[in-house]
Amino acid sequence: MRSVTTAIVGAGQSALAMSRYLAEASIDHVLLERGEVAESWRSARWDSLRLLTPNWLNRLPGYRYQGDEPDGFMSMPEVIDYISTYASTISAPIETHTEVTGVRSVEEGFEVLTTAGEWKARTVVLASGPYNQPDVPGIAGAIPPEVTGISPAEYRNAEQLEDGGVLVVGAAATGVQLADEIHRSGRPVTLAVGSHVRLPRVYRGMDIMWWLDAAGILDERYDEVDDVVRARNVASFQLVGSPARATVDLNALQEVGVRLVGRLAGVTEDGTAQFSGSLSNQCALADLKLGRLLDSVDDWATAHGLDGETEPAERFEPTRVPENPPLMCSFRSLGIKTVVWATGYRSEYPWLHIPVLDPKGRVRHDGGVTPVPGLYLIGAPLLRRRKSTLIDGAGEDARDLSTHLIGHLDEVARAF
Numbered sequence: 568m569r570s571v572t573t574a575i576v577g578a579g580q581s582a583l584a585m586s587r588y589l590a591e592a593s594i595d596h597v598l599l600e601r602g603e604v605a606e607s608w609r610s611a612r613w614d615s616l617r618l619l620t621p622n623w624l625n626r627l628p629g630y631r632y633q634g635d636e637p638d639g640f641m642s643m644p645e646v647i648d649y650i651s652t653y654a655s656t657i658s659a660p661i662e663t664h665t666e667v668t669g670v671r672s673v674e675e676g677f678e679v680l681t682t683a684g685e686w687k688a689r690t691v692v693l694a695s696g697p698y699n700q701p702d703v704p705g706i707a708g709a710i711p712p713e714v715t716g717i718s719p720a721e722y723r724n725a726e727q728l729e730d731g732g733v734l735v736v737g738a739a740a741t742g743v744q745l746a747d748e749i750h751r752s753g754r755p756v757t758l759a760v761g762s763h764v765r766l767p768r769v770y771r772g773m774d775i776m777w778w779l780d781a782a783g784i785l786d787e788r789y790d791e792v793d794d795v796v797r798a799r800n801v802a803s804f805q806l807v808g809s810p811a812r813a814t815v816d817l818n819a820l821q822e823v824g825v826r827l828v829g830r831l832a833g834v835t836e837d838g839t840a841q842f843s844g845s846l847s848n849q850c851a852l853a854d855l856k857l858g859r860l861l862d863s864v865d866d867w868a869t870a871h872g873l874d875g876e877t878e879p880a881e882r883f884e885p886t887r888v889p890e891n892p893p894l895m896c897s898f899r900s901l902g903i904k905t906v907v908w909a910t911g912y913r914s915e916y917p918w919l920h921i922p923v924l925d926p927k928g929r930v931r932h933d934g935g936v937t938p939v940p941g942l943y944l945i946g947a948p949l950l951r952r953r954k955s956t957l958i959d960g961a962g963e964d965a966r967d968l969s970t971h972l973i974g975h976l977d978e979v980a981r982a983f
Contacts, residue, residue: 568684568685568686568687569684569685569686569687570686570687570688571595571596571597571686571687571688572594572595572596572688572689572690572976573589573594573595573596573597573688573689573690573691573692573972574596574597574599574677574679574686574688574690574691574692575596575597575598575599575691575692575694576599576667576670576679576691576692576693576694576695577598577599577600577693577694577695577696577946578598578599578600578603578604578605578606578654578659578661578663578694579604579605579606579607579608579650579694579696579946580605580627580650580653580946580958580961581694581696581945581946581961581964581965582598582600582692582694582945582946583598583604583627583650583653583654583657583659583961584627584628584945584961584962584964584965584966585692585694585945585965585968585969586598586657586659586660587627587628587629587657587659587962587965588628588965588966588969589969589972590657590658590659592969592973594969594972594973594976596660597660597661597662597686598659598660598661598662598694599662599665599667599679599681599686600661600662600663600664600665601664601665601666601667602663602664603651603663603664604647604650604651604654604661604663605646605647605650605651607696607699608643608646608647608650609643609647611699611719611720612643613719613722613723613724613745614643614723614724615724615748616642616643616744617640617641617642617643617807617808617809618640618641618646618808618958619640619740619776619803619804619806619807619808620640620776620808620957620958620959621637621638621639621640621774621776621777621808622634622636622637622638622639622640622641623637623638624776624780624957624958624959625641625649625958625959626958626959626962627653627958627961627962628962628965628966629656629657630653630656630657632649638774638812639810640808640809640810641808650958662681662683664682664683665681665682665683666681666682667679667680667681667695667918668680668681668682668918669918669920670691670918670919670920670921671920671921672921672939673687675689676688676689676690676691676941677689677690677691677921677941677942679691680918689941689976689979690941690942690943690972690975690976691941691942691943692943692944692945692968692972693916693919693930693942693943693944693945694944694945694946695914695916695946696914696946697912697913697914697946697947697948697956699912699914699915700720700912700913700914700915701718701719701720701721701908701910701911701912701913702910702911702912702913703716703718703908703910704736704831704908704910706831706833706834707906707908709833709834709835709836710834710838710898710906711838711898711899713904714838714898714903714904714905714906715728715729715904715905715906716905716906716908717905717906717907717908718907718908719741719745719907719908719909720912722745722907724748725748725749725751725752725754726752728749728752728754728904728905729904729905730754730904731754731902731903731904731905732754732755732756732757732901732902732903732904732905733749733754733755733756733757733903733904733905733906733907734756734757734758734759734831734840734898734901734903734905734906734907735749735756735757735758735759735906735907735909736759736831736906736907736908736909736910737759737761737802737908737909737910737911738758738759738760738761738763738802738805738817738909739763739764739802739803739804739805739909739911740802740803740804740805740806740807741803741909741911742758742763742907742909743758743805743807743815743816743817743820744807744815745907745909746758746820746825747807747815747819747820747823747825749907750820750823750824750825751823755824755826755902756824756825756826757825757826757827757828757901757903758817758820758825758826758827758828759828759829759830759831759842760817760827760828760829760830760846760849760850761802761829761830761843761849762801762802762849762852762853763802763805763817763849763853764801764802764803764804764805764853764856765805765816765817765853765854765856765857765886766804766805766806766857766860767814767816767883768806768807768809768812768813768814768815769812769814770861770864770881771864771868771877771878771879771880771881772877772878773877774812775806778864778867778868779864780959781867782863782864782867783867784860784863784953785952785953785954785957785959785960786952786953786954786963787952787953788951788952789934789949789950789951789952790934792949792953795949798949798953799947799948799949800948802911805817805853816886817850817886817887818884818886818887821887821889826889827846827888827889827892828842828846828892828893828896829842829843829844829845829846829849829892829894830842830843830845830846830849831843835895837897838897838898838899839895839896839897839898840895840896840897840898840901840903841894841895842892842893842894842895842896843894844894846888846889846892847888850885850886850888851885851886853886854885854886857883858882861880861882865880868880913928913929914928914929914930914947915928916928916930921939921942923937923938923939923942929947930944930947932944932947932950934950934951934967935947935950935951935964935967935968935971936968936971940975941972941975941979943968943971943972945961945964945965945968946961946964950964951963951964951967951968952964
């Protein structure tokens with residue numbers, strides 16, 4: 568059994584940011600990665616995917632984008648190279664192809680079991696990521712057997728889909744991107760729309776992420792949010808990282824021929840899809856929230872003297888909602904051959920043998936600090952800031968948590 572002060576489970580951007588701060592504090596540690604560095608980016612993303620954040624915003628501790636396209640959006644090979652280069656730059660102590668199979672509390676810390684041996688650690692950081700398992704709803708088992716279901720983790724490109732109609736379930740970032748790509752492959756697409764966050768790609772001449780960053784919206788802390796539990800479950804921004812900086816919202820999708828229906832609420836025994844009647848309300852709510860956000864941006868721009876330096880404020884056409892969208896329709900009548908479950912992701916911890924999971928299997932924590940002393944979580948939605956799941960959010964969260972971890976070690980040392 569090998570010993571280390573801190574074992575970090577994972578080797579993505581959050582784990583690497585934590586490694587950087589622990590190294591600065593001369594705390595010996597190891598990153599245990601089931602595959603390669605940035606494994607999720609390598610194995611669970613589709614071919615055409617690009618980051619939603621512009622290159623200049625992909626900041627890590629002591630590391631910045633140095634390329635020729637600061638306003639561009641990294642492709643998946645570029646993301647993998649970016650994170651892998653960072654790992655090499657900071658000389659992160661990574662054990663690749665080392666899958667964690669068990670984490671238990673023991674005297675003076677934790678026992679970490681892996682496929683490559685055992686470790687004893689005084690502290691453990693869970694950095695396996697918030698998106699390691701597609702969150703496919705239970706109704707997936709009720710779709711007719713002749714209809715193929717696929718998650719975004721399995722999807723690579725439209726050519727792997729059977730010819731015929733496609734139902735994309737979910738209208739957050741993944742849903743709108745896949746609906747657009749699949750429709751452009753010549754397959755008719757129906758998009759089942761639930762809760763979503765509408766944003767323009769460009770606002771007043773600047774990328775919307777520039778405004779969110781400059782105005783401090785991305786920096787809002789978890790303890791400043793009115794309802795943090797609800798906020799942590801909000802859908803991802805309805806954005807696409809295209810070189811053309813195009814806005815792909817529900818209006819744009821309808822313009823190219825994508826059909827909108829309400830949230831998929833159920834599937835009957837005879838193969839009839841049941842859609843919620845809330846489509847109009849969901850769209851109106853997204854439009855309302857967009858207006859409020861743009862009001863905040865405009866107020867900040869005015870307060871900081873930017874009104875004369877940027878394009879004028881604008882408001883966007885409300886989401887066009889089709890009249891009388893169907894509430895019930897058979898997969899056959901819609902011509903659906905494939906269902907893409909763009910219904911989000913969840914984390915799974917079958918190897919975590921410590922009672923810190925809530926009834927939904929999520930780690931209980933207060934800003935990444937779990938109820939078990941010495942056990943930490945990083946990389947989860949709104950962990951400490953609204954930007955926690957962005958590459959740019961990893962550094963500040965890791966700085967805060969490493970400070971807490973060091974304090975915990977000092978407290979334990981004083982007790983002896």
